[in-house]
Amino acid sequence: MSHADRLPDLNLLRLFVALMEERHVTRAGERLFLSQPAASGGLKRLREQFHDVLLVREGQELRPTPRAEELYATLAPLLGQMMDAIAVSTPFDPATDHRTFVLGCSDAIAFAVLPPLLERFRQSAPGCSLSVRMGDQHSLPAMLAAGEIDTALGYLGNELPANARMKVLRHSSWVVLRDPATGPVTTLDAYCARPHALISVRGNLEGNVDALLRQEGRERRVVLGLSSFFLLAAALPGTQMIATVPDFVGERLASRAGLVVEKPPVTPSLTPNALAWNASRDRDPAERWFRQGVTAAMENAMTVARL
Template sequence: MLFLSKIKRVYAMNHVDLNLMRTFVLLYETGSVTQTAERLYVTQPSVSYALARLRDLFEDRLFVRTRQGMEPTIAARQLYPSLRDALQQFQDTIESSRDFDPATCTRRFRLALTDLGEMALLPTLMRHLHEQAPQAELEVVPLEIEHAEEWLAAGRVNALICSRPLTSAAIARHVLFRDRYVCLLNPERFGGGPLTRERFIAARHVAVTSSSGHGMVEEVMRQHGIQRKVSLEIPHFSVLPKVLHDSDLVAIMPLQVAASFTEGSPLTIHELPFQVPEFEVALHWQAHASRSPSQRWFCEGIIEAIGEREG
């Protein structure tokens, strides 16, 4: 009740600067004075001054500096949902009252992608968005699938593209395309012939960490009691062509990108020696954010761009 009364007191004060709310929300989401200053296009001392005003206003430290960054206090954690929602509602109301024109949009949009998404989709997305909104900015955030729903809820990203379904009712989803998993290897090192289950199990494998969201094959193998020898584990798919070119390792990856890796190289694609369902690659965004014309344009632009690419 104490913090609720403080929030009401803030809303009742006509002279409260909305930039204070923006500073609080961004500082909470980024945990960094530097990143908050960059996002607000102000200096770090300006953020520190705003934080001092917030501390006086709410009579609490709000954030404590640690090695990991600016850690929110209990009071800040209680305040954040209300201030975030109020700020978002205000921004949506202001924006919805205007005629949105992509040609004059200068907003920075944040999109979370895996490295596979960057390689396969980013050139198409950039070309499409730049044609419609040449002054808009796009910031690509490396996707950490375990934090995906949290990032959308906190507004850290405007949208994300991944193959793992997100279950929150507050998240909207649009399927961009379907794909399937295959094996990629260098037959000059691995040896010719079909990739049987026996050869698959006996082979040395390179695995990409599950933070990318591509964990379906591992789940299927566990269900069938298939164990493989993982000789190398890496965080990104993008280095696989060089790794496979000079080794007898086998990699499992989506077909669309595997096909691009075979261009001009000795690498070849083989079907998995067991059944794995196809998967959907989808765009996800916070459902309530669709009230914002610029957010709606951003998501619709991605859907349109990928649709043209797939067509």
């Protein structure tokens, strides 16, 4: 048997890198579209190939051995270069391609970026399709790790998978929306006296604003919790309710629903809106084209918010 015959195949090496980065058999398998038994079988073959246990279970995760750390330091860059070379050699012409791109984001982000992004598709990639998956800072990182989305956009928190790349695009501020027939809410007293609508994907009736108000010894009354920013256009007109929303969605909702936009008397911290993607697709021409389009659409949304 030659030395080459004893080398593990490329798919096993990719599994090893995924296991090292995910520290979890199921997540590593999902990343490579493998079932849990297939990923476990691959780990067994890797252990036999390298004569080392490689990863040891510790609680809910896997802890790498020194030998595994040594192998990863050598293999991960080499595999990355190999995948980059394959990606670069794969041509992409948006004018003739027919692939589907998958974007994960909140409905607020979708509301702001879809118009310019769809126009880019219409003009430059008429044969391509866009699929949008709704999520938040809790679910989007998991969707990215599982390969359910190509790109995540928005506030992504601190739980991105180890193999993710991230770029902060802009920081968004906050505005208040109200019916024009109601009075302004530029003072803290007026703001706290009004009933509030709150957007909460998970159903909580408390947000960042409430923590700030408590620091001032104040509180507000949230009378309506909604799972979607789109519903504010139907809920606020003709009522005394107000809603505190990101600036880039506030301007669009106001113009569509005939609402007034004001600066809030409390100032939640600026929210970083970031773009994240799988590092293995860093140089893929199609994915780079898509990320450029998403970035331009977000820039457009933020520009409108500042006008």
